[in-house]
Amino acid sequence: MSLMFKFAYSILALFVFSFLYLETATAQCACAKPNITALEEYKDATIVFTGEILDIQRSEADKQNRYYETVKIAADRVWKANVDRDD
DSSP states (O other), X not given: XXXXXXXXXXXXXXXXXXXXXXXXXOOSSTTOOTTOBHHHHHHHOXXXXXXXXXXXXXXXXXXXXXXXXXXXXXXXXXXXXXXOOOO
16 A cells, blocks of 8 residues: 555545535533534524633632633634724
8 A cells, every 4th residue: 555545545435424514513511502413502602713722711600619711812813893903
């Protein structure tokens, strides 16, 4: 088996694997809807972005041990909304 054939086969396998799991979304917060696909989440979202978390600040907990987290994010790419750049 040639090296080129192995490379092409590996790329094809990676493509098929990523296509099969295209609609799988993993939420990073407790308020996420259970069993929602990535396409449903995209449809419901006002803004969609990729980026890097720069800072997380947590408020003091209240009597029921609830708190707020404020997250500062540097967005790399934005969909579904126009966002002003803050350079």
